[in-house]
Amino acid sequence: MIDKEEARLSVLRQLNLLDTPPSESFDRITRMASLLFDLPIAAVSLTDHDRQWFKSRVGVDHWEIPRFKACCGEVADTGAVLVVTDLLDSTQYRDSHLAESGIRFYAGAPLVTSDGYTLGAMCVLGTQPRQVTDQEKSILKDLAAMVMAQIDLQHAVGRVDPATGLPNYLRFVEDLSDLSQDYPEGHRHVLSTELVDLEQVNALQRVMGPAYLEALSRTAAREIRNQLGRQAILYHIGPCQFAHIETGDRTEVLQRATGLRQALMGVTVNGEAPFMLRPVVGVAAIQLGRSQPDTVLRHAHSACRDARDKEQGAGFYCPSSDSLYKRRFGLIAAFRAALTSEDQLYLAFQPRVDMSTARAIGAEALLRWQHPELGNVSPAEFIPLVENTSLARDLTDWVMASVIKQAAFWRQQGLSLRISINIAAANLEEEDFIERLLGYLDTEQLPLSAVELELTESGLISNGLKARKQLEDLIKRGIRIAIDDFGTGYSSLAYLQSIPAQVVKIDRSFISELGRRQRSHTLVRSMITMAQELGYSVVAEGVESVEAWDILQSLGCDEVQGYLIARPLECESFMHWFRGLGRGAEWTSSRIVPDQ
Numbered sequence: 001m002i003d004k005e006e007a008r009l010s011v012l013r014q015l016n017l018l019d020t021p022p023s024e025s026f027d028r029i030t031r032m033a034s035l036l037f038d039l040p041i042a043a044v045s046l047t048d049h050d051r052q053w054f055k056s057r058v059g060v061d062h063w064e065i066p067r068f069k070a071c072c073g074e075v076a077d078t079g080a081v082l083v084v085t086d087l088l089d090s091t092q093y094r095d096s097h098l099a100e101s102g103i104r105f106y107a108g109a110p111l112v113t114s115d116g117y118t119l120g121a122m123c124v125l126g127t128q129p130r131q132v133t134d135q136e137k138s139i140l141k142d143l144a145a146m147v148m149a150q151i152d153l154q155h156a157v158g159r160v161d162p163a164t165g166l167p168n169y170l171r172f173v174e175d176l177s178d179l180s181q182d183y184p185e186g187h188r189h190v191l192s193t194e195l196v197d198l199e200q201v202n203a204l205q206r207v208m209g210p211a212y213l214e215a216l217s218r219t220a221a222r223e224i225r226n227q228l229g230r231q232a233i234l235y236h237i238g239p240c241q242f243a244h245i246e247t248g249d250r251t252e253v254l255q256r257a258t259g260l261r262q263a264l265m266g267v268t269v270n271g272e273a274p275f276m277l278r279p280v281v282g283v284a285a286i287q288l289g290r291s292q293p294d295t296v297l298r299h300a301h302s303a304c305r306d307a308r309d310k311e312q313g314a315g316f317y318c319p320s321s322d323s324l325y326k327r328r329f330g331l332i333a334a335f336r337a338a339l340t341s342e343d344q345l346y347l348a349f350q351p352r353v354d355m356s357t358a359r360a361i362g363a364e365a366l367l368r369w370q371h372p373e374l375g376n377v378s379p380a381e382f383i384p385l386v387e388n389t390s391l392a393r394d395l396t397d398w399v400m401a402s403v404i405k406q407a408a409f410w411r412q413q414g415l416s417l418r419i420s421i422n423i424a425a426a427n428l429e430e431e432d433f434i435e436r437l438l439g440y441l442d443t444e445q446l447p448l449s450a451v452e453l454e455l456t457e458s459g460l461i462s463n464g465l466k467a468r469k470q471l472e473d474l475i476k477r478g479i480r481i482a483i484d485d486f487g488t489g490y491s492s493l494a495y496l497q498s499i500p501a502q503v504v505k506i507d508r509s510f511i512s513e514l515g516r517r518q519r520s521h522t523l524v525r526s527m528i529t530m531a532q533e534l535g536y537s538v539v540a541e542g543v544e545s546v547e548a549w550d551i552l553q554s555l556g557c558d559e560v561q562g563y564l565i566a567r568p569l570e571c572e573s574f575m576h577w578f579r580g581l582g583r584g585a586e587w588t589s590s591r592i593v594p595d596q
Contacts, residue, residue: 008076009049011117015151016167016233017046018053021178025150026056033124033143034058037107037136041125044147045108047076052120059125069096071106075121081137082121083107086129098125105130109137109144111151122147161236163214164221172235172243173293179245184289188245189253192282192300193260195220195240195274197308204276205239213239215269216277223267227260243297250285250316257281257314280307281314331382332389334371339394344370347402348568349419351577352539352561355553360578362418362452364561365403366568367395387424396427401440404451406571408444415578420452420482428455428467434474448478452503456484471500482539487527504531508542508562515547525555532556 012018026044033042041059045052052072053064067073071093075082084090084106087099098106105128108121122144132140159171167175179188195216196204205213217240224242225234235243246253264279282303286296299317302325307315338344349363369377386395400421407419427433441448453474471481482503487510506527513520528538540552543562552560566577 005049008117008119011113011115012046012048012119013230014165015119016171017055017119017151018048020055020175021181022056023154025154026147027058029122029143029146029150030056030058033122033140036139036143037124037126039105039124039126039130041103043123043125044111044120045072045123046111046120047073047118065097069093071096071098072108072121072123075108075110075123076118079110079112079116079118081107081109081141083132083137085131089129102127104128107132107136107140109140111144111148113148114152119151164218164236166221166234166236166242168235169237169297172237172297175233176245176288176293176296180288186288188247188286188288190284190286190296190300191244191246191253191257191260192237192284192297192304193220193224193242193244193264193279194282194301194304194308195264195279196276197278198239198241200276201239208275212269212275216240216267216274219269219274220264220267220279223263224260227263237297241301243300253283254314254316257283261313278308280304280312282307282317283314284317328381328385331371331377332385332391335369335382335386335391335395338369338371339391339398344372345398345402346370346570347399347406348570349574350561350568351566351574352420352559353565354559355549355557360417360565361559362420363574364420364454365399365406365422367399367422387426392424392426393430396423397436399423400437404440404444404446407450408446410575411446411450413575415575416450417578418450418452418480420454422454422484425455425467428470431466434470434477437474437479438477449480452480452482454482454484454505457486457488468500475500475502483536485541486531487523502535502537503539504536505539505541511540511542511548511552511562512544514551515545521551524552528555528557532558 030042030044034040039059041057043057043060044055046055047067047070049067051064051067052070054060054062057063069092071082071084084093086104087093087096087106088104093099093106103125105126106123107125108123110121111119113119122140124140159168159174160166161168176190179186201213217236220240221234221236221242224244225232228234228244232244232246237243246256248256258281261279261281265277267274267277282300282305284296284299284303286299299322302322303315303317305325306318306321307313346368348366348368350366351360352362352364353359354361367379367383369379369382371377383395386392400423403419403421407417410417430436437451441451475481480503481501482505483499483501484505485507486504487507504527506524510520510524510527514524515521524540531538537558539559539561540548540557541561543549543552543560543564545564548562549560549564569577
């Protein structure tokens with residue numbers, strides 16, 4: 001009997017109905033019951049372990065009464081309709097709370113779940129003795145069925161996660177909003193618990209399957225509920241991601257968050273330690289009535305991200321760290337407008353010089369962004385962000401169209417240079433990438449030899465079969481491919497024999513140490529020798545001193561670019577520079593181009 005009662009209470013709590021705000025969907029049924037029976041009082045009464053709590057009520061002001069000698073408690077125990085025509089004539093209820101408050105008549109029908117647990121009663125009450133007909137009993141049962149249908153509807157449609165049976169994000173939003181209305185100046189902490197790194201969820205699902213993630217979530221949910229106790233509501237707000245609300249000061253909350261994380265470290269699925277389980281708990285302090293639920297969860301998630309980055313088990317929301325993330329997302333949002341603006345994006349060009357002739361034979365096109373509010377935004381900041389979004393295609397199209405148009409204009413002015421265009425690895429996955437590039441060249445009547453495409457080493461290595469075929473097709477058509485930032489990847493030399501490219505650009509981090517570290521000298525010499533023997537042309541980036549120039553020349557490097565030659569120049573300045581110094585200047589200690 002005790003086990004059955006505990007199971008019943010567990011089901012009741014899982015439905016998350018107790019101590020929740022009034023709901024019109026339930027109030028509508030109680031008003032109907034009062035009218036149908038012509039009685040002043042009607043209620044949807046839920047039987048807790050020591051009380052009767054009213055989810056909806058008509059004709060009474062209080063929300064609960066003691067369970068002891070409560071008629072609804074008997075309905076919950078028996079699962080049957082109960083009619084007490086006169087409480088004062090009943091030996092069991094004549095001294096009950098209801099009788100003492102003036103109630104004489106009671107009729108209640110059980111609220112029964114599909115698996116047979118009675119949650120409470122749909123009841124009607126009066127202050128005078130009364131009889132009930134069989135038809136009225138049927139009506140009361142129908143009303144109880146309507147209540148259960150509403151409970152099932154609220155539990156199943158849009159507010160409950162089907163895998164765990166826990167309330168979901170929408171319920172969290174509703175409950176936090178209700179809490180803010182009840183305690184508008186109250187203080188709480190929202191805790192977000194992530195079982196695995198959210199950036200790896202897709203990979204985990206691909207390897208292990210969705211059933212594994214659901215099993216992990218169910219197992220972890222049981223452990224979290226055990227740690228939180230019966231009174232706390234746990235929400236399943238995303239894949240392997242939970243949230244709950246706590247009270248207490250920062251020290252207490254952090255201690256509990258750390259303890260929760262430690263408990264989750266011991267979770268097993270089918271008797272084994274879960275694959276990629278790395279739980280963290282993020283905490284966000286809030287003042288009720290002032291913070292929006294979605295903002296609160298974002299803060300808690302930000303705290304999770306910081307805790308994971310710092311390799312801590314738990315941590316509080318940090319506004320300064322969050323500001324960095326908000327800036328990044330703000331830049332992504334603003335970049336779409338920048339693409340269509342006439343005065344935000346522009347190009348700069350940095351010359352590339354042939355070391356054997358000291359002549360400028362090309363230039364690298366570099367994108368610049370003058371944000372209307374933030375000013376100059378570094379390409380090192382915004383380009384990696386944009387390349388990981390759907391805007392990567394638009395970004396590359398803007399650059400290709402602008403560069404090719406500029407190169408065509410220079411050709412008309414007598415500047416026959418090969419211009420390097422940086423593209424993202426994701427562009428090679430676009431089926432029409434080659435057609436778009438060729439279309440821009442055809443529009444400006446520019447030969448294929450006028451451009452060169454640069455991709456980072458890591459981008460080239462990580463590409464799939466489709467991207468590799470596109471690279472090979474580009475080379476067959478006569479477009480040169482350059483490996484940018486060479487030497488910074490983890491398998492540079494192994495991939496040199498298979499990457500379809502013609503140019504290797506040694507990263508500036510190696511060049512900056514030339515003349516100061518023998519190790520850098522040895523590495524650069526090895527890179528140049530091996531790349532050239534494999535048929536690549538070698539470009540050294542970041543050349544800033546005559547000493548570096550002389551060393552690279554002695555090592556047989558093919559081309560260089562860097563501040564020694566010129567800083568990146570806007571279109572008009574580049575043309576002046578080229579006409580003045582780019583046609584065969586001697587790059588020696590007596591002839592260094594001043595900073596532009």
